[in-house]
Amino acid sequence: MSTVSMTVNGKAVSADVEGRTLLVDYIREHLRLTGTHVGCDTSQCGTCVVHVDGKAVKSCTMLAAAAEGAEVTTIEGVANGDLHPMQKAFNDNHGLQCGFCTPGMIMSGIDMVNRYKAEGRQLDEAAIRHELEGNICRCTGYHNIVKSIAQAASEM
Amino acid sequence: MHSLNYHKASNASEAARLLSGTEDGKFLAGGQTLIPAMKTRLAAPSDLVDVSGAADLRGITVSGREVRIGAATTHAEVAADDALRKVCPSICDMAANIGDPAVRHRGTIGGSIANNDPAADYPAAMLALGATIKTASREIAADEFFVGLFETALEDDELITSIGFTAPAAGAYAKFPNPASRYAMCGVFVARGDDGVRVGVTGASADGAFRAGDLEAALDGAFSVDALDGISVNAEEMLSDIHGDGVYRANLVSVMAKRAVAAVS
Ligand SMILES: Cc1cc2nc3c(=O)[nH]c(=O)nc-3n(C[C@H](O)[C@H](O)[C@H](O)COP(=O)(O)OP(=O)(O)OC[C@H]3O[C@@H](n4cnc5c(N)ncnc54)[C@H](O)[C@@H]3O)c2cc1C
Numbered sequence: 001m002s003t004v005s006m007t008v009n010g011k012a013v014s015a016d017v018e019g020r021t022l023l024v025d026y027i028r029e030h031l032r033l034t035g036t037h038v039g040c041d042t043s044q045c046g047t048c049v050v051h052v053d054g055k056a057v058k059s060c061t062m063l064a065a066a067a068e069g070a071e072v073t074t075i076e077g078v079a080n081g082d083l084h085p086m087q088k089a090f091n092d093n094h095g096l097q098c099g100f101c102t103p104g105m106i107m108s109g110i111d112m113v114n115r116y117k118a119e120g121r122q123l124d125e126a127a128i129r130h131e132l133e134g135n136i137c138r139c140t141g142y143h144n145i146v147k148s149i150a151q152a153a154s155e156m
Numbered sequence: 157m158h159s160l161n162y163h164k165a166s167n168a169s170e171a172a173r174l175l176s177g178t179e180d181g182k183f184l185a186g187g188q189t190l191i192p193a194m195k196t197r198l199a200a201p202s203d204l205v206d207v208s209g210a211a212d213l214r215g216i217t218v219s220g221r222e223v224r225i226g227a228a229t230t231h232a233e234v235a236a237d238d239a240l241r242k243v244c245p246s247i248c249d250m251a252a253n254i255g256d257p258a259v260r261h262r263g264t265i266g267g268s269i270a271n272n273d274p275a276a277d278y279p280a281a282m283l284a285l286g287a288t289i290k291t292a293s294r295e296i297a298a299d300e301f302f303v304g305l306f307e308t309a310l311e312d313d314e315l316i317t318s319i320g321f322t323a324p325a326a327g328a329y330a331k332f333p334n335p336a337s338r339y340a341m342c343g344v345f346v347a348r349g350d351d352g353v354r355v356g357v358t359g360a361s362a363d364g365a366f367r368a369g370d371l372e373a374a375l376d377g378a379f380s381v382d383a384l385d386g387i388s389v390n391a392e393e394m395l396s397d398i399h400g401d402g403v404y405r406a407n408l409v410s411v412m413a414k415r416a417v418a419a420v421s
């Protein structure tokens with residue numbers, strides 16, 4: 001066991017964990033932030049996506065210890081009083097059915113919009129679909145997810 | 157996952173020193189292959205020495221046409237590097253299509269080539285670019301580095317520090333991804349340099365990435381799509397599995413090679 005400290009959603013946190021503890025387990029079990037989901041635990045589905053130092057990563061495929069000192073943002077940390085434009089867009093466009101994949105979709109969506117904006121690139125429909133390759137949804141067929149991200153991209 | 161001791165290295169020599177003190181330790185880079193393997197207990201190291209934050213293993217330098225990429229540089233960093241894109245856009249485009257964005261934010265070039273998955277993209281690029289793999293103690297030519305399925309010329313505990321190559325005059329990578337895993341069913345990297353054409357193939361062979369000599373000879377004769385007509389690799393040496401048999405994969409090699417040549421010529 002060793003103490004792993006980081007900033008999660010702007011708050012300094014610290015917990016004693018084993019070397020093998022995954023970041024997603026640190027977030028869910030130790031911090032009780034259960035909005036980040038585990039869909040596959042085999043690095044395929046993207047329901048566990050969080051931002052580490054501003055970049056989307058699969059928290060089931062990163063050790064908590066490797067995030068020592070990092071700034072982590074989870075789905076619980078994106079709304080700032082009002083819903084984040086990405087959350088609102090999923091709401092407006094019915095970008096979900098069961099909602100299990102949604103936290104990961106939103107975290108990936110925010111990440112792709114931020115990156116494309118920073119690089120001055122156009123996030124068109126084809127780009128959104130390419131960027132969503134690591135996020136699996138078993139319900140929607142993706143169309144409304146793509147629409148949601150496109151709307152948020154125009155508002156963010 | 158079995159229990160383990162985690163260590164973080166801040167530079168290459170510290171990483172080597174930390175690993176040498178362990179019972180059955182392994183380097184951890186992006187963890188995008190090793191962590192899934194540890195979950196299924198295909199790997200069960202006693203210790204992990206995390207090199208992802210080692211300052212001297214990170215970053216890309218381009219001087220003239222000489223390129224050096226630190227082993228712990230992520231796929232996303234390779235994809236987005238402007239200086240590298242100016243001299244060798246093909247490797248940037250290749251990196252931009254590895255896995256998905258989250259995998260590219262963590263996965264590294266050093267981890268990918270050390271792992272030498274027979275369907276990984278970087279091995280084909282390293283062969284076609286005639287890259288040199290630098291470790292803490294020596295330099296290994298790509299032609300000698302990739303030995304076989306998940307096998308490389310690395311000794312146990314040998315740390316890759318960087319990859320170097322001379323950017324070719326032209327190059328392109330064409331990939332036929334497996335629609336489920338996104339790994340290459342077949343990927344062909346064609347590079348046209350001062351010493352002729354080099355063709356690196358991944359995904360297709362049961363023995364891992366290889367150079368396609370017949371395709372290189374044909375393209376040395378005439379660098380055109382037509383020059384590849386009727387030229388392929390031996391189907392019996394290609395991988396046969398539920399995703400496609402050897403004949404199918406041999407055909408994919410020709411088709412992807414043509415697409416890569418079409419993209420540069
Ligand atoms: C969903 C998914 C999709 C993927 N799709 C693709 C794809 O399309 N194409 C593709 O090529 N790959 C793909 N990958 C694999 C990905 O590219 C990995 O990042 C890569 O194979 C391993 O790099 P890593 O940095 O994550 O290494 P790790 O997983 O940390 O390590 C892998 C191995 O390399 C060793 N190692 C790491 N760094 C060094 C070093 N500097 N020196 C010596 N040994 C070292 C480790 O000890 C370990 O044995 C995918 C992975 C996932 C999870």
Ligand code: FES
Binds near residue numbers: 040044048049
């Ligand atoms: S739970 Fe992490 S990718 Fe599926």
Ligand code: FES
Binds near residue numbers: 096102
């Ligand atoms: S809404 Fe059910 S998995 Fe996406």
